[in-house]
Amino acid sequence: MRLLAFLVALLLPATAWANDWDALDRPGAIAIMRHALAPGTGDPSGFTLGDCTTQRNLSASGREQARRIGAAFRERDIEFSQVLSSQWCRTRETAELLELGAVRDAPSLNSFFQDYASRDQQTRETLDLIGSANGRLMLVTHQVNISALTGRGTRSGEVLIIREEDGQIDVIGSILIDP
Known part of the structure; x- marks a missing residue:
């Protein structure tokens, strides 16, 4: 019973953040997103950055997930000054x-x-990119990058709402729209 209570307590913060659209209204809020569903892990050996045929790519579900996430932001009239992406x-x-x-x-x-x-x-x-930016940012990147920056894992397509203060990143919310 104690183990169950402990596990529930661990999950409560994540549950409280689920689709925390209001976090985007907080001063300095930045959205950082893990790419949508792309089956597999990493990339094939010998992949080429400029050649999508050599990389792990979005599935049809991943493409639909990305469209749905974008639509959810647009339905709420949430705009970004810059949308920056991994290559x-x-x-x-x-x-x-x-x-x-x-x-x-x-x-x-x-x-x-x-x-x-x-x-x-x-x-x-x-961190320098975030610190020098003006306006609201949407960053689209990978699990390893998000984890290094925030100390937190993400699911495919999950958007963390973060804020930088004195070179430190705080996670202040999360949005996840399943495909």
Whole structure:
């Protein structure tokens, strides 16, 4: 019984944040999203960044999930000054299918899943990117990047609402729309 109570207590914060649209209204709120559903893990060996045929890509469900997430933001009249994406095809396609604005590449959001040596540098560069931005940001990236930045895991298509303060990232909400 104690174990069950403990597990419920661990889940309560995540439950409280489920689809916390109001978090986006807080000063300094930034949306950071894990790309939509793309079956598998990582990328095939020998993948090429500019060639989507060599990468793990969104499934039909993932494309539909990205469209639904974008529609949910638009239905609430939530706008972004900038939409920045990793250069991987699955993140770029997710960002474009959201239809929340012109998508711009941000190499610091690229996956370091196959090269953890670049983790700290990319995380610092992403913090610098966040710190120098004006207006509301939507960042579309990968699980490893989000975890390095926030210390928290995400599901495919999940949007964390974060805020940067003194070089630290606080997670202040979460939005998840299943496919």
